[in-house]
Amino acid sequence: DSLRVIDGMHRLRAAQRRGATTIAVRYFDGDEREAFVLSVRLNSAHGLPLTLADRKNAALRIINYHPEWSDRSIAGLVGISDKTVGAIRRREGDKLPQLTSRIGRDNESYPLNAMQGRLRASELFRQNPDASTREVARLAEISATTAKDVRNRLLRGDDPVPPKQRERQGGTAQPVRPAQPVRPAPARTARARRPSAVELSRLRTDPSLRMSESGRTLLRWLEALGSNEGEWAAIADSxxxxxxxxxxxxxxxxxxxxxxxxxxxxxxxxxxxx
CATH class of the missing domain: 1.20.5 (Single alpha-helices involved in coiled-coils or other helix-helix interfaces)
Structure with a gap:
């Protein structure tokens, strides 16, 4: 109702200066909080970058608007690190509601208990021992360093949660050995990891891939990965x-x-x- 410009103020000013009387717009229907979050998201993606001070102020405002959002979610929206968002949140202290969980970037709710994040990561590694630490960290809403530590503990057959952390968060102080340690995936040769000529030929003749843009894109990616070891070495040397x-x-x-x-x-x- 206010007709306030959320994004595109410079374009509006440019149109006014050249004497235009109309300009194409896209209307946004939402409240003040939603409009502010949208403006920050759009400014982070293009246009004149926000200063660090502006980004911190934006993070503070969003924390107060949406305390249930995770530090990583707000950091990705504003364009600062999740540690900086966490520091801003801690400075707010008792002004914010005391929550037991937060909503991650995937819109899933995750408990704030750090032990739970490690346990989620351990379950993900057990389900897929080949999973990368970065992928597990993203899904479990923990740092990549923590995910790597969880993987190493599981490989040793140790409890994924350090005993001191269990003590601090009300768990048992005794290490809980997993029933079956996660074992590293069998080593594969470089030749086995690359798609073979036969596999690529079969996929190229599949109509469901050849007749769609996404399928043709996938085939181009796979063909690029089909280089032999000599080609990779030559490219690396260049x-x-x-x-x-x-x-x-x-x-x-x-x-x-x-x-x-x-x-x-x-x-x-x-x-x-x-």
């Missing part, structure tokens, strides 16, 4: 040394993306086979 760290990090991230994609396909196979 990367300038000053670019190598960035390229290596991007490759690791892509590996995590493919792992997440494989997990999604595995879940789909399990669901359809039931």
């Amino acid at each position: 990367v300038p040394s000053h670019c190598a760290p960035a390229v290596a990090e991007m490759a690791r991230r892509r590996a995590d993306d493919w792992q997440s994609f494989a997990m999604a396909l595995d879940r789909r196979v399990r669901i359809t086979s039931v």
Whole structure:
């Protein structure tokens, strides 16, 4: 009702300065809180970047609007680290309602008890020992470092929750050994990890893949992964040394993306086979 501009103020001013009397708009129907969250989300994605002070102020305002949102959710929305959001939240202290859970970036509700996050991570690792620590950390709403520690504890057959943490959070102080330790997945050779020429040929002839844009995109990705060891080595040697760290990090991230994609396909196979 206020006709206040949520996003696009610079475009509006530019139109006014060139003498335009009308401008195309998209109306937003919502309250003040929803409008503010939307404006922050849009400004984080494009346009003139918000200053660090602006982002912290935005995080503070959103924390008060939505205390049930997780630090990671707000951090991703505003464009600061989840640790910074946590520090802002702690400064608010008793001004905020005392909750037992928060809503993560996937809109799922997660308990605030750190022990529960470790237990969720341990269950995810047991279900899929090949899962990456980054994927498990995202699903369990814990840090990647904590997820890695959980994996290492399970590999040793230890309790995924350190005894001192159990004591602090009211659990038993005695280590609880898992019934069956998570074992590392069998080592696979580089040749086994790459799609074979036969597999690629079979997929290329599948009409359900060839006749859809998403299917053709997938085939192009798989064909790129079909390079042999010599080609990978030659490409690695051609990367300038000053670019190598960035390229290596991007490759690791892509590996995590493919792992997440494989997990999604595995879940789909399990669901359809039931």
